Amino acid sequence: MALQLNAEQKYILKIFGDKTKYIIPPYQRAYTWTESECEELFEDLKTAFQKNKSEGYFIGNLVLATSARDEFEVIDGQQRLTTLIMLLKVLWAFDAKNRKLKNTIWILDDRTDAIIEQRVITNIFIERDSLSFNEVLDENYQYEKPQNKKDKFKTNIYFFYEKIKDFIDQDGNDIKDFIDFILYDVSLLPIFTEAENTAKAREKALKIFETMNNRGMPLDDSDIFKSNLYYMANRHNEQDTFVELWKSFDERCEAIDDKLKLRAFKIYSYMTRGEQGIKSSEIGLRDFFEKTEYSPFKKKTYREILDDLNRIVDSVEYFEETKQQSDNELAKWFQLIDLYTNAYPKDTVIVYLVKNNLNVGSDNTTKFAKSLVRQSYAKGSTTYIKHDMYDLVIKIMHEKWEVFYDKNYTCPYGFGRLYRGFELLEKYLDSNQLSVYPYKLKRRMYDMPGKATRELYERFFRGEQ
Known part of the structure; x- marks a missing residue:
């Protein structure tokens, strides 16, 4: 059966409308956009507004998965989506009476306009990411030059704040016209798959992503395995323990080779195949760990799996040091x-x-x-x-x-x-x-x-x- 997907180009107001929210899952990488990418996005939007307003502006694709009404897991596009929501937040600081603009940033109570929750929620378990993102999206956040330049959320949202001020004060632009342009003439193409549960919807969406992605840094299998292990820990209310164990494993791998995480899983698959006496050609790593009946993901706890992976790292360290x-x-x-x-x-x-x-x-x-x-x-x-x-x-x-x-x-x-x-x-x-x-x-x-x-x-x- 062909892979079923839904795709319809939508303007910003529709992307962030109704009760829709976007969840950035644990397996995604941390937010990495710098002022350079933010400036490129802003200049493109400004040029489109000033020179090609009637034609609008297309930002790009989102690849999503869903198993629940109005809730989408972000497979691809989290950097763009996160940056866009921060730009909207800054624009609201200059047009705070605009209810529709406010409703793109937060889901609002239909009767009181009180904020219920953010439109974009990150579950990436790098603590500084989730905390900083939530902080800059707070209704009362103060736009000040951040002391820590490594905090990309605070750095980028301040960058947008200064750009919008110059856009109004120095260039003499009408901010309300620009906001209307963003809401009604700037569009994205969300591509999403549906299934009875998130795991199946995610698998379908990842296939779409792998097929269409030919730029940037795609997720590798270790990101997906990280998510699987996180959910295993979540079932036992041991998320914090897992986060600490994964951080330690991740740091050890990065200290040796930035590709070691994926290699460790590959070696782990060889060991499992060896235990099972399998001589046939390998299958894809994701299929091996997620679908085979002898996968460690089906036979062991997340702690046992991480212990095994760390033993592999121990052996790689020994090999590298000895040679x-x-x-x-x-x-x-x-x-x-x-x-x-x-x-x-x-x-x-x-x-x-x-x-x-x-x-x-x-x-x-x-x-x-x-x-x-x-x-x-x-x-x-x-x-x-x-x-x-x-x-x-x-x-x-x-x-x-x-x-x-x-x-x-x-x-x-x-x-x-x-x-x-x-x-x-x-x-x-x-x-x-x-x-x-x-x-x-x-x-x-x-x-x-x-x-x-x-x-x-x-x-x-x-x-x-």
Whole structure:
């Protein structure tokens, strides 16, 4: 069945009308727009008002999910939506008697016009984000230059306040005409999916988002998994505990590599597949964790999952620190694994380290790492190595791995993209040579190994030295 969606271009007054409210979910990233993006938006609106007023102005798309009347989860467009609501709030400071403008910022009581709640609500659990956003949208907020320039909400709303003052005082524009232009001639295109529950509606909306998104920074799967874990904690009223645990995990990952969160989930999937004895090709990470019956999300608590993820980070830290050590036997083999042309062998050694809780003798770990170098380098540079790694992960998880040798190995005349790894391997096949870091390599991609070097490699891969 085709994916069903609803889309209708609407003016600002309709976007923020009736009882409609927009929820920014926990998995979204923090607010990141700076004065630069705010200025671009304001200048575009001002130009459209002054030169093309009759044509109106289109701001862009919103991708939304809903399972409840008048309540939409924001999948894409939160930066634009959040900034727009702050601009409307500033405009209201110059036209406070405008009920329709006030009604775009807050949902109002039909009879008293009292504020019931904000139109845009953030559930992002970065405390400073939600608190600061709520503060600038308070009815009595004072527009003053913020002392903390890192607070993007206060910085940006003050920027708009100063811009509107100049727009009126220096440029001589009629603020009421400009506000009417914003409300009646500026439009967005909300695209939303509906389902019987939020999770299903979100899944549909994310598919739309992934299909149409070709700019900016799309959400990655780790953002969605963060949300799933948050809701798991929410069922037990442990949101605050989860927030602290996730912040710690997030900070540890960022300190090593900004892509480590997603990689940790991928390694976690390998471990789970290994436990289940699965050798087949991988499926998408989101499908793996959200749909398979053996997913940790269906078998474990959020605390257990975060414990597992932190153990993976522990092992990545150990690998990264060890490979940078000089005069260390294990560092030699970690360096060579790191030089392989894709991440499958490196992720496999992380699985080994996690499985063994880092409490393994250096001889055992060195034996495994050396064997892994043989197994991966013997195949050359290829993505097909993943099938060997799937099988090896199963053996690791069931404690049945064996040292690898290729008794029929014949050294090629060229090493392709692995030429740097083979050059380092040649140095380290000298039994007296311990690790060197940083190492300098000179071989070029098309350099051919001599006969003696070829024989040296063959003895290594065949297990004859």
